[in-house]
Amino acid sequence: MRRNDIAFWTGAAVFLLAILLATVLIRNEYPFFAGYVILQFIVLAVAWSILGGAAGYVNFGTNAFFGAGVYTAVFLVQAFGAPLLVQIAVAAAVGSLLGFAVGLLTLRMQGIFFSIATIALAIIIETTVMNWRYVGGAAGIQLQRPPVTAPFDSYVKMLFFVQAVLVVISVAVTRYIQHSWIGRGLQALKDDELAAECTGVPTLRLKMLACVLSGALLSAAGAPAAMYLQYADPSSAFNLNYSVSVLAMALIGGTAHWLGPVLGAILLGSTQQVLAVTISSEVNVLVLGIMLVLFVVGAPKGLIGLLRSFSLRAGARK
Amino acid sequence: MTSAPTQDAPLLAIDAMTRSFGGFVALDNVSIEIRKGERFGLIGPNGSGKTTLINCISGALLPQKGTVRFCGEDITQMPASRRAHRGIARSFQIPRPFRSMTVVENLMVALDFAAKHTGSPAQRQDVAMSILARMGLASKAHVSAAALSQVELRKMELARAVAASPKLLVSDEAMAGLSSAEVDEVLDLLLSLAGEDIAIIMIEHIMQAVMRFSERVMCLDAGRIIAIGAPAEVMANARVQEAYLGT
Numbered sequence: 001m002r003r004n005d006i007a008f009w010t011g012a013a014v015f016l017l018a019i020l021l022a023t024v025l026i027r028n029e030y031p032f033f034a035g036y037v038i039l040q041f042i043v044l045a046v047a048w049s050i051l052g053g054a055a056g057y058v059n060f061g062t063n064a065f066f067g068a069g070v071y072t073a074v075f076l077v078q079a080f081g082a083p084l085l086v087q088i089a090v091a092a093a094v095g096s097l098l099g100f101a102v103g104l105l106t107l108r109m110q111g112i113f114f115s116i117a118t119i120a121l122a123i124i125i126e127t128t129v130m131n132w133r134y135v136g137g138a139a140g141i142q143l144q145r146p147p148v149t150a151p152f153d154s155y156v157k158m159l160f161f162v163q164a165v166l167v168v169i170s171v172a173v174t175r176y177i178q179h180s181w182i183g184r185g186l187q188a189l190k191d192d193e194l195a196a197e198c199t200g201v202p203t204l205r206l207k208m209l210a211c212v213l214s215g216a217l218l219s220a221a222g223a224p225a226a227m228y229l230q231y232a233d234p235s236s237a238f239n240l241n242y243s244v245s246v247l248a249m250a251l252i253g254g255t256a257h258w259l260g261p262v263l264g265a266i267l268l269g270s271t272q273q274v275l276a277v278t279i280s281s282e283v284n285v286l287v288l289g290i291m292l293v294l295f296v297v298g299a300p301k302g303l304i305g306l307l308r309s310f311s312l313r314a315g316a317r318k
Numbered sequence: 319m320t321s322a323p324t325q326d327a328p329l330l331a332i333d334a335m336t337r338s339f340g341g342f343v344a345l346d347n348v349s350i351e352i353r354k355g356e357r358f359g360l361i362g363p364n365g366s367g368k369t370t371l372i373n374c375i376s377g378a379l380l381p382q383k384g385t386v387r388f389c390g391e392d393i394t395q396m397p398a399s400r401r402a403h404r405g406i407a408r409s410f411q412i413p414r415p416f417r418s419m420t421v422v423e424n425l426m427v428a429l430d431f432a433a434k435h436t437g438s439p440a441q442r443q444d445v446a447m448s449i450l451a452r453m454g455l456a457s458k459a460h461v462s463a464a465a466l467s468q469v470e471l472r473k474m475e476l477a478r479a480v481a482a483s484p485k486l487l488v489s490d491e492a493m494a495g496l497s498s499a500e501v502d503e504v505l506d507l508l509l510s511l512a513g514e515d516i517a518i519i520m521i522e523h524i525m526q527a528v529m530r531f532s533e534r535v536m537c538l539d540a541g542r543i544i545a546i547g548a549p550a551e552v553m554a555n556a557r558v559q560e561a562y563l564g565t
Contacts, residue, residue, distance in 0.1 A: 181430050188416050188427045195414035198376050200402035200432025200482060 008175065012168045019164045023157040032160040034277075036228060038269035039163040040221055044242065045249040045261035046170045047217030051210045052247070053255025054183060056190035061102070061118030062246045064125050065095050065215050067238035069222025074135045074232050077143055084162065084227060091223035092216040099215020103208040110193070119243075126238035140233025143226055159224050167262075170217045174258040177213070186210060241285065245272070248288050252295045254302025263303045327390045329354045329517050330375065330486055335384030337370055344370040345381070346541040352486065355515040357508075359522065359532030359549065363561060367541040368521050369411060372488045375519070376408045377401045389485070402432040405485035409475035409492050411521075415463035421474055422446050422459040425481040432482035446481060453477045453507065469500055476504070480511065487511065488519045493527055501527055529553070537561070 023032065044062060051057050069091040076082035076090060098121075106117040130138045145155045152158040177183045188196040189203045197203045226232045245268065253264020268291065272284045299306045328351035337345040345367045352358055362368050373379040375386060377398030385394045393401055407428070416424050425446040429435040435442050450456045453473045458466065466474060472492050479487055489508060493501045505527050512518050522528050528535060528549065535552040537545045539561040545552045552558055 184423075184427060184430060187418060188431075191416040191418050192414045194378055194398075195410065195416065196427070197398040198378060198402060198408055198410075199428045199478060200399050200434075201427065202397070202399040202431075204397070 008172075012172070016161075016164060016168060019161055020151075023152055023161055029154055029156050032154075032157050034273050036156065036160045036163055037273060038266060039160065039167055040225065041245065041249060041269040042262050042265040043163065043166045043170045043221035044218060044246045045253065045265040046167075046174050046258060047214050047221065048246045049250045049255045049258075049261045050174055050177060050214040050217070051207075052214075052250055053261070054177060054186040054190065055207055055210050057107070057207065057210075058115045058247070059118045059214070060115045060243050060247070061121045062218060062243040063238045063240055064118065064122035065098060065218035066222035066225075066242050067122070067129070067234070068094055068098055068125060069219035070225050070232050070237040071129050071135055072219065073223040073226040074141060074143065077226065078135060078141075081146075083146070084158075084224065087226075088162070088166075088220050088223040092220040095219025096212045096216035098219065099212040100208065102215070103211035107204060107207045107211065122238055122240070122243070126234050129234045129238070136232065138234060140231060140236075143230050143232065145227055145230060155227065159228050162224055163221070166217075166221055170221075171258055171262065173213060173217065177210075178258060182206060182209065244285075245288060248292045252291060252302055254299075254304030254306075256301060256308075257304045260302050260304035267303070328352060329356070329389060331385075331387040332375070333385045333387075335371075335374060335381045335386065337374055337379060337381045343541050345374070347384075348538075348541070348543055349384075350536065350543070350546070352517050352519065354485070354517060355512060356517045357512045357531055357533045358517070358519045359528040359535040360519055360538070361522065361528055361535060361552075361558075362538035365540075366538040366561075368538055369490060370541075371538070372408060372490060372519065372521065375486075376406055376488060399431070402482055403434065405483070406488070407432065407479035407482040407484035407486070408488040409472070409479050409490055411490040411494070413468075413471035413475050415466070415471055415474060417462070417464040419463055420460050421455060421463055421466070421477075422450065424463050424474060424478050425449060428478045428481035432484075435483075449477050449480050452510075453480075454503070469496055472496070473504070476507065484516055486517045486519070488521075490521045491523065492520075493522060493524055505531060525553075 044066065048059060048062055051059050072091040072094045073087035076087050102118065102121055106114050109117060129135060135141060148155045148158055152161070185196070185201045185206045188199065188201050189206060193203055249264035249268045250261045251264070252268060253262065254260035268288065271287060275283050275287060295302060330352040332348060332350050335345055335348045336343070348371065360368050360371070370379065374381045377396060380395060385392060387393065388401070388404055388406065391404070393404065416427060422443070426442060429442050429446060435445065437445070447456065447459060450459050453476060455470065455473055455477060458470060463474065476489065476492055493504050496504065501524060508518055508520065508531060520528065520531055532549050534547065535549045536543060537552055537558045544557045544561060545555040
């Protein structure tokens with residue numbers, strides 16, 4: 001365990017340093033502009049899997065949390081001209097409150113009922129924002145980026161780095177959960193909720209905790225998007241595509257290990273970026289659907305499941 | 319957190335408990351007391367309310383009327399997980415293992431959450447392994463729970479309940495479908511647990527097992543207690559024979 005921790009944090013530090021170095025060395029802004037979206041999807045997929053993977057509660061409301069993050073940032077900029085870090089921190093707090101509220105209202109429901117309730121949540125929040133003139137209403141709102149701070153020479157590069165930090169935070173949280181008693185409890189309740197409860201697992205409290213953590217990270221990932229696009233409108237901030245993509249990424253990657261959603265997000269996110277540039281952004285959804293079907297049939301445990309069975313087979317051959 | 323438990327207080331006291339499902343009254347005004355370390359047999363025909371009763375004891379269901387007290391504390395509205403912390407453990411009529419885990423990990427859940435075992439991972443592993451050895455499951459410790467046979471699953475359910483270090487263990491038909499040698503094996507296990515001051519409520523249809531095991535037997539029929547007392551007395555009771563054994 002100890003040695004794993006050191007390896008993990010060393011890897012995280014190297015990852016962040018490499019990104020910092022890249023922002024200094026690479027002049028072209030486009031790779032960062034495209035890469036930002038992939039990093040954002042990694043955070044979303046990892047955060048989603050805390051509740052969706054570990055606890056088995058499928059949240060279709062990723063867009064609700066994401067959009068809440070976007071509009072928290074919009075509001076803070078409009079009202080106080082708040083800096084980016086404040087936007088993210090407050091968005092995380094809003095996301096955790098939202099997670100708590102959703103949990104309180106819906107976690108007594110199981111399976112499909114929980115999922116439907118999360119879709120409803122997205123619609124409610126989107127409608128509210130649409131009718132809120134202060135943050136632009138249905139027409140959306142233009143935002144002005146503040147001057148960039150050193151050592152970054154462009155705002156997009158800075159957002160790229162910030163999103164990379166969020167990747168590390170979300171992976172660290174998920175990894176901690178998987179290795180702790182929380183993870184064992186969530187796994188037990190995913191297998192059999194009644195048996196878990198009768199074996200002493202406080203199922204409602206653990207689900208609430210997962211919902212709060214997942215919600216905080218989902219909203220935090222959304223906060224920088226306002227400044228990234230310099231524009232926000234309800235129908236893109238609350239787009240159902242976020243929910244579908246993130247769910248597909250987590251499932252295609254596999255939720256048994258934190259690496260699964262990361263791999264899924266890299267694979268699908270980069271495919272989407274390439275397709276959006278070379279063909280059209282509409283093809284995205286089609287490819288997403290096809291890949292999801294292929295994985296559900298061919299590799300129901302995702303990339304992680306595939307990797308594990310390969311390594312088991314390789315081990316057996318030795 | 320009401321009155322402090324006294325020396326003579328019963329371990330479990332159920333008072334005037336009623337639970338119905340729609341118009342069907344599954345438990346009708348049932349009151350019982352179980353002593354510390356008592357071996358208590360619960361019998362009755364199918365649908366007589368046995369499982370409903372133990373669901374209300376373990377917290378899987380809440381009664382509509384009446385109270386449940388455990389060690390002097392009112393636990394009527396307490397969620398099942400907190401009852402498990404207090405020392406109530408159960409097995410299920412149809413085994414409910416954690417299928418994505420190995421057998422020993424199943425026990426770890428009980429050790430971590432119910433018994434709140436504070437030892438190091440290695441110590442907890444040792445405790446789990448010694449319980450498995452006692453249940454004759456040591457060789458299966460690292461096998462996935464999904465790969466166990468029916469008999470092994472029942473033993474694992476008991477092992478998981480024991481790992482919760484209970485004061486009261488409820489065994490819901492742990493012997494159904496077992497061969498007579500296996501029934502004896504499980505029975506010996508339960509008797510040895512009772513020897514450690516664990517009160518056991520045993521629901522069972524196998525009469526020899528109930529007779530051999532119980533200090534007291536209670537027979538339910540249509541949600542009501544029709545007889546309670548020494549095993550031989552209850553068996554001799556005309557209403558019990560009529561309701562349960564058929565005349």
